[in-house]
Amino acid sequence: MSLSDDGGYGGDSHRGPETGQTRTRLPDSDGEGYGAARRSRTGLTSRNLITIVGVIVLLLAAIAFANRGGSGNSESPSDDAAKDAGAARPTAPTGTKPVTGKNGGIAKGFPKTEQGAESAAANYAVALTSEGMYKAARRHEIADAVYAPSVAAARKSALDKVYSDPAFLGRIGLKPDGTAPSGMTFVSRANPVGTKTESLKDDTAKVSVWYSALFGLAGAQSKNPVSESWYTNTFDLKWRDGDWKVTDFTQKDGPAPVGRDQAAASAGDMTKAVQGFGGFTYAR
DSSP: OOTTSTTSSSSOOSOSSOOSOOOOOOOOOTTOHHHHHHHHHHHHHHHHHHHHHHHHHHHHHHHHHHHHHOOSOTTOHHHHHHHHTTOOOOOOOOSSOSOSEEETTEEEOOOSSHHHHHHHHHHHHHHHHSGGGGSHHHHHHHHHHHBOHHHHHHHHHHHHHHHTOHHHHHHTTOOTTSOOOTTOEEEEEEEEEEEEEEEEETTEEEEEEEEEEEEEEESTTOSSOOEEEEEEEEEEEEEETTEEEEEEEEEEEOOOOOOOOOOOOOHHHHHHHHHHOOOOOOOO
């Protein structure tokens, strides 16, 4: 509505008959003259319209937001649409215990569901990246707990060739038995950021785990200080004996975020952090 309508800032700019004189308008009071009454009614109408329009816009925005976010109904088709489109979904809690036990210090008993497969893959990524892989006895325990029986023996043999190689151990600063030199702490820890089910059918699943990894020796004289890197492991899983087991996996670099301009911790602080902060059991 134009403000130059009756009672606005337009033609009726002063009261009384036209006299040709310039007149000064004083502040209006309620009920003073017809001109004032017309301005008062129109002013209220304009403000009311603006208020009503504002309320309608907010209401429509609220309805649109509610429709976009869903009504909380777990059977909403938006979940299937996101899944079919390959969109990322939040790692929402399910209220179900993630595992029922442990095997060789590693979680076991993951359910035969998509979330169970993702939880298994995340925990297996942590186990296969841990410092235990550098010690023969612990490495075999991890392999037996993570791999399917049909491939465990072959995987242990292949892993022994890599992790028992003195030249390899020397390059990363470890002694031939896989332990850290005196006064240093060896760090090899995976920190999963997210999981993604690539495929799931019957007794097989393919799950990718994106994670950051801390690796190196923490100590004043370390020539291989602890650094961070990023990887994505894709696991082929098979349902065997009431649990998900690894039959194969591949690894690729990244995606890695841009590093912040943040001061690195001292060797002492890094050692305290690694020894003082434990790991997690990862689950949906």
